[in-house]
Amino acid sequence: MAESPPIPAPAAPPARTGAPTHAPHGRPLALQLLAAAEALGQVMAGRGLDRALDRVADAERPGVQALAYEALRRWGAARWMLGRLAERRPAPALGHLLTTALALSQPGSGAPLFAPHTVVDQAVEAARRLGGAAAARFANAVLRRAQREADHWAAELAADVTARTNLPPWWWSRLVADWGLPTAEAIAAAGRQRPPMVLRVNRRRSSVDAVIRQLAAEGVEAIALGAEAVHLPKPAPVQRLAGFAEGWWSVQDLAAQAAAPLLLDATGERPAVPAGARVLDACAAPGGKTAHLLERQDLTLTAIDRDPQRVTRIQDTLRRLGLTARVACADAGTPADWWDGQPFDAILLDAPCTASGVVRRHPDIPWLRREADVGALAREQDRLLAALWPLLAPGGRLLFVTCSVFRDEGSRRIDSFLQRCPDARPLPGAPPPGHRLPVRDNDPGAPPAGDGFFYALVEKN
Ligand SMILES: C[S@@+](CC[C@H](N)C(=O)[O-])C[C@H]1O[C@@H](n2cnc3c(N)ncnc32)[C@H](O)[C@@H]1O
Incomplete structure (x- = not known):
């Protein structure tokens, strides 16, 4: 990959404050997990996530995308855990499903998208669809063991660079050489977080105050960051917010x-x-x-x-x-x-x-x-x-x-x-x-x- 991606954020995952126990968008979570795991398998084979998600139907995409993005933020740890907990190496599709479920059922830097026990139940169901009763038993054994024994593995997991930082070893070594250990840890931690949603106001068509007022009228909290930028503490889908189509603002990170x-x-x-x-x-x-x-x-x-x-x-x-x-x-x-x-x-x-x-x-x-x-x-x-x-x-x-x-x-x-x-x-x-x-x-x-x-x-x- 020789180019960097566009700076504006991809469609923000659905904002969630609690840990719901059912999938949004009407599709069973088991099917969304299967679709996310399939896309993540493609990423591991070298395809960009947005392209890998192209095969997902439009109506399902926001939910599947949110799962896939979130799983990648803990992929290193989840992959390490699967290697430790599975008694044998699963077939690739089941392996990607289990890694996805492990990533989504372990604590991350934000509120979980779904309650961990829901992820486990639905991943077992997804494994059944993938490989029948034997695959479901295998998934059940691995995921429930991970729930029971996570604390037991924490120290060993932290000793593995990719499991701890979610970065390949060469990337981590480069960060440490460039910035020293504490700053490298902070940069790696930032990479595991969900990004803030920041708007840039088009000063030819609107103003920070007007955009904040308009969003407030729709029940969307927005905070001024200087003369041109607005922070949305709860990310929302861009197209649904007032003023996007009218060109009053664009999504663009502060930096x-x-x-x-x-x-x-x-x-x-x-x-x-x-x-x-x-x-x-x-x-x-x-x-x-x-x-x-x-x-x-x-x-x-x-x-x-x-x-x-x-x-x-x-x-x-x-x-x-x-x-x-x-x-x-x-x-x-x-x-x-x-x-x-x-x-x-x-x-x-x-x-x-x-x-x-x-x-x-x-x-x-x-x-x-x-x-x-x-x-x-x-x-x-x-x-x-x-x-x-x-x-x-x-x-x-x-x-x-x-x-x-x-x-x-x-x-x-x-x-x-x-x-x-x-x-x-x-x-x-x-x-x-x-x-x-x-x-x-x-x-x-x-x-x-x-x-x-x-x-x-x-x-x-
Ligand atoms: C970091 S992105 C640009 C983001 C853009 N400035 C923005 O703010 O929306 C880098 C861009 O460089 C383009 N690019 C890469 N090599 C190039 C080249 N040799 N000539 C022109 N564009 C190139 C890529 O297609 C990509 O769109």
Whole structure:
């Protein structure tokens, strides 16, 4: 996988405060567990979770998706437990079902989606449908033993890196080498949590106060986070909320919302990027940051993405929000194919990366990535930086962004870029290049932690 996923959250799982004992959406939970386990088996074989869920009928998808996302947040521990508790190795389909059920019936970081005993009962029923009475007996033995003996295994489980962190060993070693043990533990813990739902208000069509009032009228709690962002403590399905279709707001994490002001605003002695400026968004799909740039300023903006399907999503985003840009499907690294030769005043390069900073939103990522991906993506980031730098006018600025917490996809990229390009330097007065980690401030009143990002704002002499 050579690209990072879109930043907006996938359809939020149904918000649940208690632990219900029956499936929503009318389908027996046993069938939803089977569908989730089937999709997770595909993830373990290398397919992205959203694609794996494509086979699930639309009406069932929200429920199955919620189970699959939640199970992945405890998959490492569940897989470890299955290895310990099963007397023999089950067939793959039954193994995925049992791992799913173990993950959903053990304590996690949020309120359980279903009561543990319900998950166990329904998983036994699902095993019966899969492999008859023998499979049901096997499932019953494993799952009930896990319920009885979880405390007994806790210390041994904690000694296994993947069971404890829910990350592959190479990923964990990289976090520890980059950040030290306590911060690495905090980053890994953040990846096991459900993500906050944050909206970005389209200042051309609405305001934070108006959006909060409108949501309150529908019984949805919303809290202002500054002048443009709103936090929904209980995530809700996007399409059903007031104002989405009208383009009043978009879903965008707080850390991702930092890009547009960083690129456009006045910094130190440098004025803001003026109206009419020529701006390039080089890796733009699905258009979250493109739209934010255009919401803040009247720009002559070119949005490029290499993926044709994702390019249509940029156009959908702009249409919904009432914004315009020149949109092209192209490799940003070969400007000869798409550049008209007129220098840009500002460039946003939101580069493809491992997406190691957004694991809580895309919990399939650690199970899909390989260590070699980090080097390959770092080389692609270097290629894009080198190809786009000549397109920037003297005095112009470039914002390099990745949603990664690996230094190889952040500080090390920009350090080597600055060494290679004597006409580049960090923009004076701007926040210095740096990683933003997905770790919450200890202050209980602090806003929810943003996703993990790297930002570097450089200017051309
Ligand atoms: C992190 S996502 C961009 C998210 C987007 N900026 C937003 O805020 O909605 C990275 C994007 O880069 C695109 N991409 C990857 N390699 C590319 C290339 N060589 N040229 C143009 N786009 C590329 C991917 O298709 C993907 O859509």
